[in-house]
Amino acid sequence: MLLYRRRLYLFFCVGLIIISAAGLYQINQKAALPFSLISSDGYVIIQNENILNGKGAIILKLNQFRVTTIEDIEFVCDGLNIGEEAKLLISQNGIEVEKIIRLAAHYSFNYQFILLITALLFLVFAFIVLFKPSSNDYAALILHFLIISIFVLMTTTWGKYNLEPQGSGSLVRGLFHFAYSLIPIFFFHFTLIFPVIKWKHYKFVLLPLYTLAVLMGVVLSFLFLAAQNDISLNYFRQYIFLFDVCRSLFAVIVLISIFNFLHSFF
Structure with a gap:
């Protein structure tokens, strides 16, 4: 037995x-945005210089999802593929702009x-x-x-x-x-x-x-x-x-x- x-x-x-x-x-296979992020006051902020020629841009949406934390972004990215294109709605100095970015390996x-x-x-x-x-x-x-x-x-x-x-x-x-x-x-x-x-x-x-x-x-x-x-x-x-x-x-x-x-x- x-x-x-x-x-x-x-x-x-x-x-x-x-x-x-x-x-x-x-x-x-875990995908991620190709730049560093920080959370502050309910916003996700791009930490390094990348898009809009400067750091400090706020990410409002990833694809169709309004995101407020780094965990939100991680969850959305976990459903996507490395190398796949994703649409960001970002804001810097009061200006909202849509950008297409390619996801990187996490x-x-x-x-x-x-x-x-x-x-x-x-x-x-x-x-x-x-x-x-x-x-x-x-x-x-x-x-x-x-x-x-x-x-x-x-x-x-x-x-x-x-x-x-x-x-x-x-x-x-x-x-x-x-x-x-x-x-x-x-x-x-x-x-x-x-x-x-x-x-x-x-x-x-x-x-x-x-x-x-x-x-x-x-x-x-x-x-x-x-x-x-x-x-x-x-x-x-x-x-x-x-x-x-x-x-x-x-x-x-x-x-x-x-x-x-x-x-x-x-």
Whole structure:
């Protein structure tokens, strides 16, 4: 029975690796505007000299979408292709002008190479932890889940979401959401049981946390899918709001986990 479960889990990991490979591809295909941007007072401003012979131009629209944050622009660009032409409505010194620009690659080759090597190191480490004999197999298993989730998070981060075959981009982004939500809980779980179990009723704390993490992953995936299908900045802004709430909540859990981990040794 144990051998069957291990084989089943290895098949699951192979599936994760395949989706993560698609994630690396969507990172490679992520498009961006060919200049630096900053956000200020609800506007997106071109930071470097590029169009209109000077910096400081405000981007009002990208294609037909009125954009107010860098995240808005990133979402619209994630649905486009590198090298594709896009229409900007910009304003400088009170003058509105339409410009056609060609989208560039968001990530450099060096960034992608470092990401690939780092992700592979995490993957190898995850399986070393899984198969290496340990005096605390349960803690090793949770550590494995933590490391494999970090690998997934790194390889499925934001990129081009309308991949072929249809739906694969949504699958990649959904996996990212679940990894993002579960990593802090896996870390907290690990600190509760390593090097020894600190509290015999720890599962009563973990159950609602894991439930919350899964729920967050589902809702984030739903909101992003709704934004993607309708190309809706309204849904996307709801998604970003919830994503920021999750980030703050999980940052607190990580800080508590670090304190709990250090407390085990001091």
